[in-house]
Amino acid sequence: MNIYVLLKRTFDTEEKISVANGQIQEDGAEFIINPYDEYAVEEAIQIRDDKGGEVTVVSVGNEEAEKQLRTALAMGADKAVLINTEDDVENGDQYTTAKILAEFLKDKEADLIIAGNVAIDGGSGQVGPRVADLLGMPYVTTITEIKIEGESVHIVRDVEGDSEKIETKLPLLVTAQQGLNDPRYPSLPGIMKAKKKPLDELELDDLDLDEDEVEAKTETIAVFLPPKKEAGRILEGELSDQVQELVNLLHSEAKVI
């Protein structure tokens, strides 16, 4: 099995977000593998261990994403590729990223491509399906289970709490939902081995892509924080009075009931 994982470096979920000059401030923030992509890495490793083959982790970003790619290698991926767009792409969007990834993947004869179903920063969930479409591949999003038998693939996917059982075939792109697996922590020997595993760096030129061809279709005009919530009211008194007061407040003051 020739497996590719699409991985994005994102803010740690613990981080508070601050905005200055219309941009999210990254200074001093901790970065992680996007949690949904972590499920993708884990699943890819498990499938490879079961079926044989190779797992390649790919990220579009700047050289700082090397750290997250190394972490994926330490978890057990075999190879990593960083498509460094720092010099070429100023304001990319999902169209940009998908186009670059598809261009990279088009001659790789991937049997299976696994991505996270959404990145916790941008939150669009577009890149996986867009890549599949550009490659002419079927895709299944938000999967919680995947079993491969020969060319046949049995999938369970989460649909707003319900599950769909799906039959499809390789080659295929899937996007990972929570519950797919429990991602492992890199082991110490894993971390040591990862240092020797190949991590290639490419630029748009290497993919025969022009900046124009990947120009974003959308534009961010402003970034801002949500209005601060005023501290609410902690009710007091006998519990039964509090409950009654709460129901009255929700009914007459907040008017949500």
Added chain:
Amino acid sequence: MSKKVLVLGEVRDGALRNVSFEAIAAGKKVAEGGEVIGVLIGESISGLADQMIHYGADRVAVVENEKLAQYTSDGYSQALLAVVDRENPEAIIFGHTALGKDLSPKIASRLQAGLISDATAIEEDGGDIVFTRPIYSGKAFEKKKVSAGLVLASVRPNNIAPLEKDDSRSGDVYPVNTDIKDIRTIIQEVVRKTAEGVDLSEAKVIVAGGRGVKSEEGFKPLQELADVLGGAVGASRGACDADYCDYSLQIGQTGKVVTPDLYIACGISGAIQHLAGMSNSKVIVAINKDPEASIFSVADYGIVGDLFEVVPMLTEEFKKLKVATS
């Protein structure tokens, strides 16, 4: 500049979802006086077309085919692209639901178009249509526009108010026939877990439990409260990790981001990841034994107390209120 806009209607259990009416309202804004055309895709769904018109669509295109009885990205994309071919719209609006999330990127890719996902507000600004959308799971927001070409957007449920229903509106309902072929993902079975049929992303009221719920059994009083309020039950990651409930209920930075009218957090401490998923709810109630719990910092109303005492009392009070107001 007025635009011709397609709005995809979404059918669940034989009825249009509320988000479809919200999407029509969004479509009207994007159209700036232009035409809004509803699109219905399915097996026998043409009966729902009038409803789209009552909520503001000018016409409705209906693509019916037995192969469209269930949603597949291959089937639905062929159907929707057939309508696009015929109408040449300048914008397409989806609901940001499981279906919309799955389908819209494929359509955007096919049409080489920009797509703004998960919009919570739409405004006109200096000739541009500008969308507001949450980033970092609601810890921040961005305003975005499509710079060139077709405008595609998906709208988050519960954020854009539908237009008032007007039963006197009428419009053309017409079939679009197209071959549906090569469906590569076959749905064998759908297992319904959400018994009450109130989906978290669309629920007006959410009763959520955290580690304080203590067990699977502990979710029962929360479900009873949700039932009385016509709401849905959600959970924090802590509760899911402890196996008290299914991951599909998880609300937070990983998991679902929700914006109901009323969010009742029961035994949830309020980790920053959880707050990201719910702090934009309109009204938040926190019930927790620990007065220092950070959930109280985002709550409009708080009760310091044991959820197993408070929740059943709340259920009883809401029952009384229901009787009194009905």
